[in-house]
Amino acid sequence: MANGKFVGSWALKAWTAELSDGKIVYPFGEDVLGQITYDDNGNMAVQIMRKDRTPFSGVDPFQASPEEVVEAFHGFLSYCGKYDVDTDAGQVIHHLKISSIPNWTGQDQIRNFEFDGDQLTLSTDFIGASRHRLVWGKVKG
Numbered sequence: 001m002a003n004g005k006f007v008g009s010w011a012l013k014a015w016t017a018e019l020s021d022g023k024i025v026y027p028f029g030e031d032v033l034g035q036i037t038y039d040d041n042g043n044m045a046v047q048i049m050r051k052d053r054t055p056f057s058g059v060d061p062f063q064a065s066p067e068e069v070v071e072a073f074h075g076f077l078s079y080c081g082k083y084d085v086d087t088d089a090g091q092v093i094h095h096l097k098i099s100s101i102p103n104w105t106g107q108d109q110i111r112n113f114e115f116d117g118d119q120l121t122l123s124t125d126f127i128g129a130s131r132h133r134l135v136w137g138k139v140k141g
Contacts, residue, residue, distance in 0.1 A: 010136035
């Protein structure tokens with residue numbers, strides 16, 4: 001079920017990952033770009049990218065070299081689908097219909113959430129060797 005506090009668009013302010021040894025890293029750099037949007041019908045979409053992605057050398061993106069495609073893939077993450085909010089657990093569940101990561105299509109991605117004014121923090125438990133924390137600011141107007 002959709003939750004009104006989530007509804008709207010949110011701009012990514014920071015994305016950090018804590019590694020199993022306690023080290024904090026920035027998966028897409030400290031100047032990462034991103035937006036997540038939730039609507040009141042239970043739909044959501046997110047796009048995140050490295051700010052410093054190298055443009056393809058040609059004008060046709062489907063003719064990019066394998067190396068260019070690999071670099072672009074490693075600097076971009078996107079998915080969309082439906083979402084539900086479990087307020088008791090403090091979690092939002094993203095039910096993925098489409099994902100830039102093929103293994104995630106059809107899966108649920110569970111995020112812990114916290115609101116602080118016009119800021120939304122989404123975090124994960126450990127996924128493999130890291131856990132992630134994404135801080136979003138509400139987009140006005």
